[in-house]
Amino acid sequence: MNREFIKSSVKWGVSKEGYFGDFGGAYIPEMLYPNVEELRKRYLDIIYEPGFQDEFQMLLRDYVGRPSPLFHAERLSAKYGTTIYLKREDLNHTGAHKINNTIGQILLAERLGKKRIIAETGAGQHGVATATVCALKGLECVVYMGEVDIARQAPNVARMKMMGAKVVPATSGSKTLKDATNEAMRDWINNPVDTHYIIGSVVGPHPYPDMVSRFQSIISEETKLQLMERTGSENPDIVIACVGGGSNAMGMFYHFLDDEDVRLIAVEAAGLGVNSGESAATTALGKEGVLHGSRSILMQTEDGQVIEPYSISAGLDYPGIGPQHAHLFKENRGEYVSATDEEAMIAGRLCAELEGIIPAIESAHALAHLEKMVFTGKESVVICLSGRGDKDLDTYMNYFNL
């Protein structure tokens, strides 16, 4: 990683004031201001220090197992009649892309002199990735997780506890990711000096969306090199990723943003159907507003109250999207679509049967979009397989009566 490689897109990147077009900013109460401001002032200098880069690269290689493979999925390709590659973030240590960001943020927290780490988690992947890096660095770790998610992601709760993290149930609201995020922010307000909050997605006040994007940008950085080696061209025709808050998608899109002939497709969770009242398809159902510290698009009532989302996938069960996604959506740089629970579950099973890869249900949403596309046969498509499905076995078992 060097300043050239992780540079921000001039057109699509963050402004000096912390905005992506109309979206972003830092809509936070004064109690959070000193912490967020300290980060804002220092994050770029710290992550571009040579010492930081060396340690970050070393850990990504020797601890996470990067680069993650770019796999030519031949049987999926044959089924859909085009060339499909899977970016195997599921093969990372801890089983998802989330650890790219937690490695970056724990190194940052160390350099800020923080002793205590907090995080929110939905599916538990970010919680596990945070507990992992805290164990690695010997820092205290508290993870907030919705009560509903604790019940549906038991193996991840156990993994966090095994690595010494404290898992605190969020019992307000829908008891899912949104509420876990509220609780984590309250914790940060009450512990303003010694604590760093590792946000797991490209959401939250500036600089989080930009910072998390940069740490996740390794996904598209590697993809470009791998495609070049494989095909002689660093760009595919189409990139597809699932979006909850949107961190794997932002990492997958990052180095393609300025290559405007690359189609970027973001797949949201439609739950039981976009218009069923049980959905998390934010761009279809949402309006502009402020959630968790930034101006973005969120599902809300006319009165500005946040609507409880629904998805079978805990990691996509979020009523907003990151501000950079809102910008890409509004400016039509990305195509924002959705897949239902059923479509995702079927796509997940198909991937298991055709490729011997059980995807996380989150990632299965991205795969599900293949069914809706028409290919000429000449396209190359990269799908971000953001996580593995081990944590979802219970859900798959119940759904398919396995």
Place this chain on the structure above:
Amino acid sequence: MNRLNKLFQDKKDALLSIYFTAGYPNLNSTLDITEAVEKAGADFIEIGFPYSDPLADGPVIQHSSHIALQNGMNLKVLFQQLKDLRKRVSIPVLLMGYVNPVLQYGVANFCDSCSEVGVDGVIVPDLPMYEYENLYKDNFIKNKLSNIFLVTPQTSEERIRKIDHLSNGFIYLLSSSSTTGKNLTVSNEADAYFSRIRDMQLKNPTMIGFGISDVKSFNKAAEYTRGAIVGSAFVKFLDTENAMERIPEFIRSIRP
């Protein structure tokens, strides 16, 4: 000059402000509580409008916000309820809440509605100074609304000066960096913080909020500032038996 500015100019004793959530405990209790709080002797009132995700609030105000929303409270209903405000209440009234409901109502409309019903000021903790100054300030000024900013022990002197420059009512000092509903810590650190702010000789008066729940904490606040704001303790009190009749008793328990 609005009612709030006049209050700070005219009254010399320590000021007491009471916060409660609109629509709690009942949808239509808002104006009755406002009136009762004035009669019991409070100097001004902050009416909270509820939000689904109140991340700066502790359990007490989270709960009252949740019930208020269930009762059907929203900004349209609140402004409807407040249309007779100035027939029944003469002390300054502020609205307090999170930015998203205000954005959906429209900031300009919100400021106009405040002015129409006779609201004097607004506290929106998650409206940043940058956006206030560049996008919304004119709406506030046009409607003679005081925009109240918060300051914590961690806020830098430079930022406090900027807040003072942008403020036109009072500055809301948080007794510590915390969500609402914690107790005021009487410590050397808190003393140092309050003295530091007092010695800055700001152009705006200051009030202390968060953690004021009895005579001792109120007097402590009044030593350093113009007075104190009581929120969680009052909201919790509203949940007790015959609370409406006992509001004077509650006020005496803070300022005898």
